[in-house]
Amino acid sequence: MISFIFRIIIGSIFLVSGLAKISDPVLFMLALREFQLFPEIIVPLTAIYLPWLEFILGLFVTTGLLYRTSSFILACLNFAFMIAILSVIIRGIEIDCGCFGLLADMLKVPDAADMKTVARNLLFTGMSLYIFRAKKTVFSLESYITKNRTKDRHIEHGG
Amino acid sequence: MKRVLVEGIFILILSLLITLLFNAATPSGIVMLKKAFRIKTDTGKVSAAEHMPYKQLGLP
Numbered sequence: 001m002i003s004f005i006f007r008i009i010i011g012s013i014f015l016v017s018g019l020a021k022i023s024d025p026v027l028f029m030l031a032l033r034e035f036q037l038f039p040e041i042i043v044p045l046t047a048i049y050l051p052w053l054e055f056i057l058g059l060f061v062t063t064g065l066l067y068r069t070s071s072f073i074l075a076c077l078n079f080a081f082m083i084a085i086l087s088v089i090i091r092g093i094e095i096d097c098g099c100f101g102l103l104a105d106m107l108k109v110p111d112a113a114d115m116k117t118v119a120r121n122l123l124f125t126g127m128s129l130y131i132f133r134a135k136k137t138v139f140s141l142e143s144y145i146t147k148n149r150t151k152d153r154h155i156e157h158g159g
Numbered sequence: 160m161k162r163v164l165v166e167g168i169f170i171l172i173l174s175l176l177i178t179l180l181f182n183a184a185t186p187s188g189i190v191m192l193k194k195a196f197r198i199k200t201d202t203g204k205v206s207a208a209e210h211m212p213y214k215q216l217g218l219p
Contacts, residue, residue: 022181025191048182048191053174060170069166 003134006127010074011062013124018055020101025051031098036091037084051101053077061131064140068132075128082121085113 021028029047032038038046054077060070085097096104097113104111111117137143182188 025187029191044191048188049175049178052178052181053171056170056174056177066166066170069163070170072163073167073170 014058020103021051071131078125
């Protein structure tokens with residue numbers, strides 16, 4: 001049950017943040033550029049690819065389809081975000097992390113790249129790893145499909 | 160672990176395909192693709208929208 005709650009929390013957060021970035025990729029690209037971490041050629045590519053990856057991972061984790069692999073990728077992503085924000089803090093650069101794109105401005109949510117954001121990413125990494133390590137989860141599309149397949153096999157063998 | 164690797168590659172490729180399809184199908188996406196792949200415009204500049212805020216382009 002805990003893994004289901006974590007799935008809904010992490011999945012919906014990444015669905016929403018992915019959608020927010022998809023709706024304004026240029027804003028996300030400018031935020032990425034401010035990190036001064038990536039070569040200029042990679043920044044636009046990352047700005048168009050990462051929001052969609054987040055959106056699809058969020059969708060998979062929420063619906064429970066390929067949720068173990070998706071949560072593992074999410075854990076890796078969150079860890080990478082955490083390292084990126086830590087590097088910005090160490091270099092003394094004061095920027096917004098760009099985590100929620102347009103939504104941060106619209107909802108006036110604090111989105112600065114600080115230790116709170118690092119802690120939040122650490123929490124998300126832990127939650128994602130918990131989902132990955134969980135042996136069972138409820139209300140998942142994957143277990144529903146597996147159950148139906150097993151049922152079909154039983155009927156085939158019985159008949 | 161092998162399953163995670165195969166599924167992981169599948170998810171990454173699926174996201175890449177959706178990204179390319181979506182961006183190729185919308186005007187704003189084409190601007191982003193041009194930026195991403197450094198396609199030069201007629202004037203020789205990398206992109207007309209290089210330093211222009213997204214909304215000023217009047218794109219959806």
